[in-house]
Amino acid sequence: MSSPFSLAGKTAVVTGANTGIGQAIALSLAEAGAEVICAGRSAVTETLDLIAAAGGKARGLALDLADPLAGRKVFDNLGPVDILVNNAGIIRRNDAVDFTEADWDEVMDVNLKAVFFLCQGFAKATFARQAKGKIVNIASLLSFQGGIRIASYTSSKSGVAGLTKLLANEWAAKGINVNAIAPGYIVTNNTEALRADPVRNKSILDRIPAGHWGEASDIGGTAVFLASPAADYIHGAILNVDGGWLAR
Numbered sequence: 623m624s625s626p627f628s629l630a631g632k633t634a635v636v637t638g639a640n641t642g643i644g645q646a647i648a649l650s651l652a653e654a655g656a657e658v659i660c661a662g663r664s665a666v667t668e669t670l671d672l673i674a675a676a677g678g679k680a681r682g683l684a685l686d687l688a689d690p691l692a693g694r695k696v697f698d699n700l701g702p703v704d705i706l707v708n709n710a711g712i713i714r715r716n717d718a719v720d721f722t723e724a725d726w727d728e729v730m731d732v733n734l735k736a737v738f739f740l741c742q743g744f745a746k747a748t749f750a751r752q753a754k755g756k757i758v759n760i761a762s763l764l765s766f767q768g769g770i771r772i773a774s775y776t777s778s779k780s781g782v783a784g785l786t787k788l789l790a791n792e793w794a795a796k797g798i799n800v801n802a803i804a805p806g807y808i809v810t811n812n813t814e815a816l817r818a819d820p821v822r823n824k825s826i827l828d829r830i831p832a833g834h835w836g837e838a839s840d841i842g843g844t845a846v847f848l849a850s851p852a853a854d855y856i857h858g859a860i861l862n863v864d865g866g867w868l869a870r
């Protein structure tokens with residue numbers, strides 16, 4: 623009996639797969655049966671080792687999204703790819719009045735422009751081989767909320783939510799599901815400083831109905847779901863995985 627959550631026979635690309643949420647997604651997709659192309663600007667050796675140790679199949683791909691157009695060509699030489707997970711992302715913090723053009727452009731390039739051109743490259747390759755595909759974008763609570771001192775991050779992640787819905791509208795009937803995951807507060811390198819600050823940590827925990835931070839593996843499982851046949855009729859959804867934060 624085949625499971626609706628199985629990714630056996632599928633190939634997936636995950637950006638930013640060397641660490642954090644991207645690493646967990648790569649591992650989860652491999653555990654569900656996909657061959658995973660782990661893309662990173664840093665070495666993805668640790669992720670490849672984890673997947674190999676779990677009995678999965680993976681290979682690495684050097685991909686620096688500081689060039690946001692890099693995604694246009696990435697699918698030309700990879701062979702058939704069924705699943706694209708746009709996970710790579712950065713954040714810059716400063717008061718809005720002092721925010722620099724570099725802190726605006728760098729974040730928008732990696733978090734939004736690169737996501738669009740990766741989606742475009744993936745769709746062109748998928749349409750060319752008359753296949754079906756799944757795109758999972760990593761959004762944020764800041765796709766829905768304003769935040770503070772993170773003007774480019776909030777703008778980029780709000781943009782990811784809008785882009786996800788636009789692409790779903792254009793591509794749903796053509797066989798590509800475009801959806802997103804909005805992670806809440808997840809334990810990664812990215813959030814280490816927040817967790818180390820007892821005052822911030824307490825105020826965050828006090829607001830999370832689940833009462834604890836999320837693990838990167840929580841996002842991995844959700845990515846498997848959205849990449850799987852179980853999600854065939856889901857288009858343009860942004861799935862909150864936040865311990866209930868946005869329900870408050």
Ligand SMILES: NC(=O)c1ccc[n+]([C@@H]2O[C@H](COP(=O)([O-])OP(=O)(O)OC[C@H]3O[C@@H](n4cnc5c(N)ncnc54)[C@H](OP(=O)(O)O)[C@@H]3O)[C@@H](O)[C@H]2O)c1
Nearest residue numbers: 638642643663664686687688709710711805807808810812
């Ligand atoms: N952790 C959370 O609580 C949380 C909440 C909501 C959304 N998110 C989102 O989840 C995603 C992953 O975040 P994380 O928490 O796992 O953070 P992380 O540990 O800092 O990982 C970020 C990933 O993005 C990669 N990346 C950054 N710039 C890149 C570039 N120019 N080219 C290619 N890859 C690049 C990083 O590579 P390097 O290691 O080489 O820098 C790393 O793999 C991001 O989109 C983030 O906005 C995280």
